[in-house]
Amino acid sequence: xxxxxxxxxxxQRRDELVAAAAExxxxxxxxxxSMSRLAKxxxxxxxxxxxxxxxxxxxxxxxxxxxxxxLLHEHASLADRPLAEQFLWLVERLRPVRHLVSTVHSxxxxxxxxxxxxxxxxxxxxEIFERRLTSPFAAEHRAGEVAAATFALEGAITHDLDDTTTxxxxxxxxxxLHHAAALNPATSANP
Amino acid sequence: xxxxxxxxxxxQRRDELVAAAAExxxxxxxxxxSMSRLAKxxxxxxxxxxxxxxxxxxxxxxxxxxxxxxLLHEHASLADRPLAEQFLWLVERLRPVRHLVSTVHSxxxxxxxxxxxxxxxxxxxxEIFERRLTSPFAAEHRAGEVAAATFALEGAITHDLDDTTTxxxxxxxxxxLHHAAALNPATSANP
DNA sequence: ACCTGAACACCGTTCAAGT
DNA sequence: ACCTGAACACCGTTCAAGT
Numbered sequence: 001x002x003x004x005x006x007x008x009x010x011x012q013r014r015d016e017l018v019a020a021a022a023e024x025x026x027x028x029x030x031x032x033x034s035m036s037r038l039a040k041x042x043x044x045x046x047x048x049x050x051x052x053x054x055x056x057x058x059x060x061x062x063x064x065x066x067x068x069x070x071l072l073h074e075h076a077s078l079a080d081r082p083l084a085e086q087f088l089w090l091v092e093r094l095r096p097v098r099h100l101v102s103t104v105h106s107x108x109x110x111x112x113x114x115x116x117x118x119x120x121x122x123x124x125x126x127e128i129f130e131r132r133l134t135s136p137f138a139a140e141h142r143a144g145e146v147a148a149a150t151f152a153l154e155g156a157i158t159h160d161l162d163d164t165t166t167x168x169x170x171x172x173x174x175x176x177l178h179h180a181a182a183l184n185p186a187t188s189a190n191p
Numbered sequence: 192x193x194x195x196x197x198x199x200x201x202x203q204r205r206d207e208l209v210a211a212a213a214e215x216x217x218x219x220x221x222x223x224x225s226m227s228r229l230a231k232x233x234x235x236x237x238x239x240x241x242x243x244x245x246x247x248x249x250x251x252x253x254x255x256x257x258x259x260x261x262l263l264h265e266h267a268s269l270a271d272r273p274l275a276e277q278f279l280w281l282v283e284r285l286r287p288v289r290h291l292v293s294t295v296h297s298x299x300x301x302x303x304x305x306x307x308x309x310x311x312x313x314x315x316x317x318e319i320f321e322r323r324l325t326s327p328f329a330a331e332h333r334a335g336e337v338a339a340a341t342f343a344l345e346g347a348i349t350h351d352l353d354d355t356t357t358x359x360x361x362x363x364x365x366x367x368l369h370h371a372a373a374l375n376p377a378t379s380a381n382p
Numbered sequence: 383a384c385c386t387g388a389a390c391a392c393c394g395t396t397c398a399a400g401t
Numbered sequence: 402a403c404c405t406g407a408a409c410a411c412c413g414t415t416c417a418a419g420t
Contacts, residue, residue, distance in 0.1 A: 032301070044405095047404070051403065051404070056394065056395095105349060106297035151343050159313070173339065235385080237413085
């Protein structure tokens with residue numbers, strides 16, 4: 001068997017490794033997936049993983065990024081549906097990878113790579129949310145509303161809620177983003 | 192030196208170990224604190240930790256519970272202050288132990304002990320929040336509002352927000368809990 | 383009952399060496 | 402450039418043995 005200089009392009013090779021990692025991270029969890037088990041799954045030696053990735057956290061980032069890309073791609077087709085419906089879709093779409101979400105959060109403090117990916121992830125969603133804030137109002141108020149929406153969804157993904165509560169939470173969150181200006185005391189006091 | 196059968200009562204001994212763990216978990220993080228470093232800090236051998244705790248996760252639970260007790264005790268004196276102010280206090284109080292919060296969430300899927308503590312933690316705060324829901328309305332609507340409030344605070348604790356955004360988020364969250372019934376379409380449609 | 387010494391199986395990571 | 406064999410320092414945990 002060929003042991004090195006494989007004829008497969010390096011981007012594709014890297015992708016295979018990320019795919020293997022994605023499967024195991026989601027199935028068994030990040031901590032429970034050792035680099036050697038992962039290597040075995042991808043049919044390489046553990047060291048090979050370190051040729052393509054600096055460390056295990058960089059592998060986590062690659063897996064998370066892979067899911068984010070797929071998510072944004074699928075989301076594009078729902079862009080004109082009601083916001084509450086989009087939120088519900090998002091939450092149900094991310095529930096299966098909830099452990100990945102929790103792991104990313106817990107490794108933000110440990111790994112610079114994870115932290116910077118996490119931050120850019122939040123910026124991506126903040127931009128999407130900000131576009132939905134129909135009425136114009138002051139920047140710090142926008143930031144508060146956007147943060148509340150983001151955290152509501154993150155919580156819904158990572159916690160066990162029954163279906164009706166999940167749906168309610170998505171409706172509440174969407175409502176808030178639409179009517180934020182009207183509900184804002186400072187703004188509604190000066191019409 | 193006495194090597195066993197220490198004259199110190201076992202509850203106090205356990206407490207010393209939890210105190211040592213609390214310090215290191217918060218200072219260096221849970222993963223970065225090995226059982227041997229922890230043992231050294233508490234001036235025992237690693238094995239001794241396993242006499243008092245089933246595993247590292249049970250130690251994590253003990254540390255978290257310790258913080259929760261202190262938090263609830265301090266919170267009692269603010270019970271009649273405005274809700275937004277209570278929230279801001281809570282967020283700022285828990286920010287220093289944010290890594291503990293993230294770690295608990297990421298180990299919910301791994302450890303039964305952590306999961307059941309986490310669930311009871313949420314029940315505790317849900318009860319506090321539910322008492323603040325002034326207007327009466329259907330149970331599934333309450334659950335949605337309470338979840339939104341809980342997740343907003345959890346997010347504020349575990350993410351970097353500037354001071355004004357944090358304050359705004361707390362105000363929004365408090366407002367929501369007060370006016371939830373009026374904003375609920377189903378309820379406001381039938382006055 | 384309480385604590386230790388010594389070991390176990392494993393972990394993430396590195397490095398010199400191969401092609 | 403790509404990959405491996407072998408090792409490194411360490412991890413959480415266990416267990417027989419001590420007092």
